[in-house]
Amino acid sequence: MENSLTSLDQVLALSPENAFEAFQSKHSVEKVIEAVRNEALSEVPDVETRKGRERIGSLARKVSESKTAVVKVIDNALVDAESQVKAVKATKKHVEEQFSGIRSAVLKPRDEWQAIQNEREEARQSEILSRIENIKRLGETQGHESLTELNDMAEALDMMTISQDDFAEFTGDALTAKEHAVKNINDAIVKCVEAETQRQALHEQAVTNSINEIRLTAMHALEENVQAVRARRETLVQLELDEVFYGERFKEAVSAKSDAIRQLDLLAEQKEALAGSAPQEDIIEAPLEMVEIPLKEYEHLLARDALLSALEAAGVDSWDGYDCASKIAA
Incomplete structure (x- = not known):
């Protein structure tokens, strides 16, 4: 072309x-x-x-x-x-x-077929990862758990078995999650024990202070007149002792209260006797002779006095050797 x-x-x-x-x-x-x-x-x-x-x-x-x-x-x-x-x-x-x-x-x-396998694999991995998240949650604390609750959580983690059969390729992640959870719980237990120990120590100190304050009631009343001593005694009689607060030392508190009331009664009687033996216009209260002793020694003396009072109340003064022991003590 x-x-x-x-x-x-x-x-x-x-x-x-x-x-x-x-x-x-x-x-x-x-x-x-x-x-x-x-x-x-x-x-x-x-x-x-x-x-x-x-x-x-x-x-x-x-x-x-x-x-x-x-x-x-x-x-x-x-x-x-x-x-x-x-x-x-x-x-x-x-x-x-x-x-x-x-x-x-x-x-x-x-x-x-492949889509079904992918769904199954995704579900398998999701289920394993969900169990790992549960392990992590077992190690999470809110800060208000009791020691018993924390111990239960630690025991549950300790009983948990991590195996290749259960976690397959995520076994390492599961072991790491358990390790961290156990550490978190143990740390929380340590803090809880420390807090409980401190709380108990503070409570014990508060109980001791309260009992000592009861025991020192009579000493505080030494310089007071009869009416004030009687008023202080009445206040002490009306004092209700909380058994929950004193716990194992409740009987000690009751004994301290009884001793303090008895001591106030004796003090009031002494003051009334002194007031009745002197002319009304010449009544001059002589100052009581005071000595200083360590608080622990004073508490020991109060405790021994409380024991003696309890023995006397139980009838020890009718014992054949009571008079002999009194002469030896004199």
Whole structure:
């Protein structure tokens, strides 16, 4: 086709399909272009004359018309080619879709099986990770747990077995979670024991202070008059001792109270006797002689006095050796 195009008429006669094939190379139109060139340039019109100038314009228009005609043929060929390309592309797309559909149909059973396996694997891992989170929560404390509760938590963790069969590839994570949980609980137990020890020490000190204060009641009343001593005694009688507060030392508190009341009674009697033996106008209370002793020794003396009072209340003064012991003590 390329060698057969020698004139403009041959170009204009081409169908779009043939034109697309003919114009694959620019050399296919060289002879046509040469023919137009020869025809257009074969004349040499006289530019000095009007007719000559008009002839030049006529030849130029003819060349333009030839160009337009050839370009139109080429454009038509391109339009047809683009239409063919579009159709081919549509066919290509159809082929891709159909073959992809067939491939998907072939893979569908395997894909469905794989999806089920993925769900099972995800559920397996999720279940293991959930158990690991439970281990971590066993080691979490709020700060208000009792020592018994903390010991129960520690025992539950101690009884927990971490094995490869149960945790598979997450066994290391489970062991680490248990280790941290055990440490947290043990730390909490230490703090709880320390706090309980401190609380007990403070409570014991408070109990001791309270009992000592009861025991010292009579000493506080030494410089007071009879009415004040009686009032102090009445206040002590009305004092209710909390058995829960004193705990194991409740009997000691009761004994201290009884001793203090007895001592106040004796003090009041002494003060009344002194007041009755002197003329009313000459009553001058002589200051009691005071000595200083360590508090522990004073408490010891009070305790021994309380024991003696208890023995006397139990009838020890009727014992045959009581009088002998009294003479030895004197």
